[in-house]
Structures are given as C-alpha cells and as structure tokens.
Amino acid sequence: MKITIISPFSFGYINALVEELQSYPSVEVSFIQLDKFKLEYSGVPQRVKNFFSKTLLCRNIKQKYLEDQIKKEILSCPPSNYILVIRPDKLKGETLLFLKEHTKQLISYYFDAIVNIPKMKERLPYFDKVYSYEKEDVEKYDLGFITNFIPVDHYIKNKENNIVFNISSYDERFPVIEAVARQLNEQNHPYNILIRQRKGLKSKYVKMLRDYLPLSETKKMIEQAGILLDIQKCDQKGLSFRVFEALGAGKKLITTNSAVVDYDFFNPDNICVINKKKPVISKEFLNKPYVDIPESIVAKYRRRAWIKEVFGIEKRN
Incomplete structure (x- = not known):
C-alpha cells in the first residue's frame, strides 16, 4: 500500500x-x-x-x-x-x-x-x-x-517527580499560562513552563524560547515532569496532543478543556479541569499520586489505532 x-x-x-x-x-x-x-x-x-x-x-x-x-x-x-x-x-x-x-x-x-x-x-x-x-x-x-493520538509508544516512567510542564507558542493563551505559572510560583511548586515567541517578550514566571524544540526534546521534558499543563485555544473543544502525551506517559494533567471529562480515560485523580478566567489548582491535586489507566483504554489512542481507523490497516506483531 x-x-x-x-x-x-x-x-x-x-x-x-x-x-x-x-x-x-x-x-x-x-x-x-x-x-x-x-x-x-x-x-x-x-x-x-x-x-x-x-x-x-x-x-x-x-x-x-x-x-x-x-x-x-x-x-x-x-x-x-x-x-x-x-x-x-x-x-x-x-x-x-x-x-x-x-x-x-x-x-x-x-x-x-x-x-x-x-x-x-x-x-x-x-x-x-x-x-x-x-x-x-x-x-x-x-x-x-x-482524536489526536499518543505520539510516542514508550515513555520513561518517573513517578517521583512532580514538576508541572508546558511548552506552547505565544498566542492568546499566554495570560492564562502565565497566571498558572504565577500560582505555582506562589505555592513553591516546581514547574517548567516554556513559551516560544519572537517578540522579545519577558516574563518573571515563564521561560521564553526563540526556536521550536524537536519532539525528542519535548519527550525528555515530559518524562522528567509529573504533571502536564494544557491550555486550549479559543473555540477549541477537541483534545490537544498534550492530553494524549499525558495519557501515554502516565502523567497527571491540568487542562482548561472541560470536554475531557467525557472520555473513557478521565479520572479526577489524574486530571484537573480549571477555569480560564480564574485558574485555581489545589495543592491536594498537585500532590496526589497518578492512578494508572488500563492499557486496554490507552491502546485506543495510540498511533496504531489512529492508522487503523484512517487507513484501514493493522500492524501485525
């Protein structure tokens, strides 16, 4: 084919x-x-x-x-x-x-x-x-x-680290991302939040990047984190790749996308839905352990499942 x-x-x-x-x-x-x-x-x-x-x-x-x-x-x-x-x-x-x-x-x-x-x-x-x-x-x-798909089949699991991680391009989401970073900073909770932009913008709470990071570098940062941050764009209800990276890597997720509660992998111990206008993240959620999701559910969102649905082909082991 x-x-x-x-x-x-x-x-x-x-x-x-x-x-x-x-x-x-x-x-x-x-x-x-x-x-x-x-x-x-x-x-x-x-x-x-x-x-x-x-x-x-x-x-x-x-x-x-x-x-x-x-x-x-x-x-x-x-x-x-x-x-x-x-x-x-x-x-x-x-x-x-x-x-x-x-x-x-x-x-x-x-x-x-x-x-x-x-x-x-x-x-x-x-x-x-x-x-x-x-x-x-x-x-x-x-x-x-x-849906989007889990882009990597195998992540190194690191359940000891509780860093909140996000990498995004600079756009209308920035004020929300910075507000979350400020809150984490005030709570003395570790985080690694990166914004790619070319405008010379500075922030006390997030790190600015000039260039895109390859997926391999992003993968390493995801593996080093314990929680991923996902801020949806305006008029977006579909789940971003960040959601599926969290699912595939076994990481907790903070997201503004309330549609995530309708999916079979949703667990309130793993996923915290916040309000864009007033993003509040409880210390309880930040510190609670991740609850493993059965592979029978995770497998539905891997690349193989996406390929089977779109192209009608299966990979034989």
Whole structure:
C-alpha cells in the first residue's frame, strides 16, 4: 500500500505518524512537508513583482512555487492508495483536484475547529473523507470523528517527580499560562513552563524560547515532569496532543478543556479541569499520586489505532 502525507510543520507530531507507518512492512509512505518548499527571492525586483502580483492579480509567486513543487513530488512517485492532507486551507482547490486525480482516496484531518480556519469549510467538497477531532464540526458537517493520538509508544516512567510542564507558542493563551505559572510560583511548586515567541517578550514566571524544540526534546521534558499543563485555544473543544502525551506517559494533567471529562480515560485523580478566567489548582491535586489507566483504554489512542481507523490497516506483531 502506498500512502502520501502532505502537511505543514506540526511540532513533530505528523513526523511521529510517518515514522510509525514506516514500520509497517506492507506500507510505502511518502511525507511531503510544506515548509521545506520556500521560494527565496532572487532580489528586490522579484520581491516587488510578487507584491504587485498578489495585490493586483491575486497571484502569489511563493504559493505557486509551493504547489508546483507538490505536484512535482506527486508525479515522481507511483499513484498512492491514500493521500492525507493536513491543513488543506494552505492549498488551492486546483491543487486538491490534482491530488484527487492521483490517488484512490483523498482524505484530510482537521485538528482545529472550522470556525478558527473558515477556509477549511470551503475545502470539504474536494475530499473523499474528512476527519476531525471537534465533535461539533463532526455533527454539523458530517465528518468522521477521530482524536489526536499518543505520539510516542514508550515513555520513561518517573513517578517521583512532580514538576508541572508546558511548552506552547505565544498566542492568546499566554495570560492564562502565565497566571498558572504565577500560582505555582506562589505555592513553591516546581514547574517548567516554556513559551516560544519572537517578540522579545519577558516574563518573571515563564521561560521564553526563540526556536521550536524537536519532539525528542519535548519527550525528555515530559518524562522528567509529573504533571502536564494544557491550555486550549479559543473555540477549541477537541483534545490537544498534550492530553494524549499525558495519557501515554502516565502523567497527571491540568487542562482548561472541560470536554475531557467525557472520555473513557478521565479520572479526577489524574486530571484537573480549571477555569480560564480564574485558574485555581489545589495543592491536594498537585500532590496526589497518578492512578494508572488500563492499557486496554490507552491502546485506543495510540498511533496504531489512529492508522487503523484512517487507513484501514493493522500492524501485525
């Protein structure tokens, strides 16, 4: 079976899915990462030309270069049984039609709410199947429901450490994250909270990063922590990867996403749901031990289960 995945940079989570597929003897997988196709301007004239092209003709030289490179990659390989597109709003309809002509099944996975990226609604008709982790979008647009997945199969378990860990990009969640960090600081509770940003922002309570950390480094930090912090974005009810990292690593979780209580792995001893406006974390929760979740439940959220649902294939041990 031939599978092609087309995706922008996703903090290594899609790379983790590709790595798992590569371990399937019956699968040949190609990964087209959109971020590697960046047109470098040859000089000021080309930059000016693209400015007027975008402004007057609605034609973007960089976008055309990106989509031409995708087509070139597709034509260089045998047709795929499946092409999975993450963030199809980044591609034109013409390119999606091209992809559809070169696969038996063109599918997509939306790991953001359509209300946050309206263009994703326009892209729905191009696909044979669209999956989403947002239950409201699933109901409204007749999509297939699937959650995010545990990106790593094996974590080093460290139940002695009670550090609260979070790593996020700087966005509208920052005030809540900083408020939690301030509270932990006042309680003298250990934490490691990192924010990636480029604006020269400073904070007394969180550490600022300029660059993205690879998933392997994040994994080490998760293993060193005892509790993960998850602050959901606006209009997000689907569960983030942080929730599944906590589940896979056997870590407690502090989250603003109240939808987590409806999942079969929810245990109030392991998961504390806080209010965004007034995030309050009790010392009792911070200090209580983690309650193990049966593997029969955890297995539902591993990469193998995700692959079986989306591509209909199983890995034999």
